[in-house]
Amino acid sequence: MIWHIYKKELIDCLRDRKTIIFSVLIPILLNVGIIFFADKMMARDQTDSMSVAVTKNSDASVIDWLKNDDNIKVIESKNPLSAVEQGKALAALKIPGDFSSEMRNMKSPEVTVYIDSSSMNSGATADYIQNILNKHREAIVNKRLGQLNVTSQTIAPFNVVEKGVSKEDDGSLTMIAMFAPMIIIMGVLGGILPSANDIFAGEKERKTMEALLMSPVKRTQLLVGKWLTISTFGIISGLLSTLAFVLSVRYLTTVLNNALQLKGHFTTFIFSFLVSLTLLALLGAMVLCILSLLASSVKEAQSYTSQIMMVAILPYFLLMGKSVHELQPSGFLIPIYNVFALMKQLLYGVYDMQSLAYTIGSLSVCTVVLFTIGYTMFTKSRWVLGKG
Structure with missing residues (x-):
């Protein structure tokens, strides 16, 4: 039934x-x-069309670092922060005008990266820019150490490597x-x-x-x-x-x-x-x-x-x-x-x-x-x- x-x-x-x-x-x-x-x-290239706004009087060396990367689009603006707020750029950089001269005088000039915290693309762009700046910073440090006859291992006694326990x-x-x-x-x-x-x-x-x-x-x-x-x-x-x-x-x-x-x-x-x-x-x-x-x-x-x-x-x-x-x-x-x-x-x-x-x-x-x-x-x- x-x-x-x-x-x-x-x-x-x-x-x-x-x-x-x-x-x-x-x-x-x-x-x-x-x-x-x-x-x-997932298939989309996350590094494609990353735009960063800078002022026209920014240090040329930092601008050249960014322009040499094909994934970065540099936009010159009178107000970089407004460019981010208006959606014209994903991130903004504040670079001192005397950046290169301060580095030559062994000073530590500050580069500020501004992002839209509500945008994931803006955060990814900021991370990508910081990676570029970190690579050049390491190159400058290694050059200075070489001038002083000091190896990079002297200031880096050990390295930390992160690996996953599961399959790739x-x-x-x-x-x-x-x-x-x-x-x-x-x-x-x-x-x-x-x-x-x-x-x-x-x-x-x-x-x-x-x-x-x-x-x-x-x-x-x-x-x-x-x-x-x-x-x-x-x-x-x-x-x-x-x-x-x-x-x-x-x-x-x-x-x-x-x-x-x-x-x-x-x-x-x-x-x-x-x-x-x-x-x-x-x-x-x-x-x-x-x-x-x-x-x-x-x-x-x-x-x-x-x-x-x-x-x-x-x-x-x-x-x-x-x-x-x-x-x-x-x-x-x-x-x-x-x-x-x-x-x-x-x-x-x-x-x-x-x-x-x-x-x-x-x-x-x-x-x-x-x-x-x-x-x-x-x-x-x-x-x-x-x-x-």
């Missing part, structure tokens, strides 16, 4: 074009657009790990949202729930059939979002494609991914079933579910700056958060069976508890039939 209810609800949802558009097509198009945009941002990464893997969990999980939640609102709140609003309850079918079977229908749309949407993500990275990107290389543990990766995706769809579907039972209309259900979507995306921001090695085992006991964390581990090639077991266990327990709550509500006419 559950199978018949499941099939009937599935066919009814598939007949609605809005369900297909909002559950499948729009999430896929948005995901492809995000990936394409991220790849273009140009930032593409970090970008993949940042976008992939959000795209996949939001694909799952976006798939269950339209059908969940319509299957319960929609039927109450259309007054068709009464006729359904009068049929010789147990309420448990009705609830399970509807719940599995909603979960199916979540799983399908999640899988299609994943497929669109992989294909767009493979064939539409140049930088991100290098990071999407699954070497070894392929079976473990697929198993962990499918299990976590399925459990997330079941859990999210039951949460939306409860909210849809609380609502008396589709519009009211949408107002409830919009708040849940904001809560569901919160773990994404909590994990954004964390490394996979900083994840604690206790974090995999928190529903939704553990799915984000597990997918991040999988993308970095970390296969921890304890994390997988904690994720499966916590999602299963939470789903059982929510199903009990949903079943209790479904047995009460005040929640099933709505107002009046």
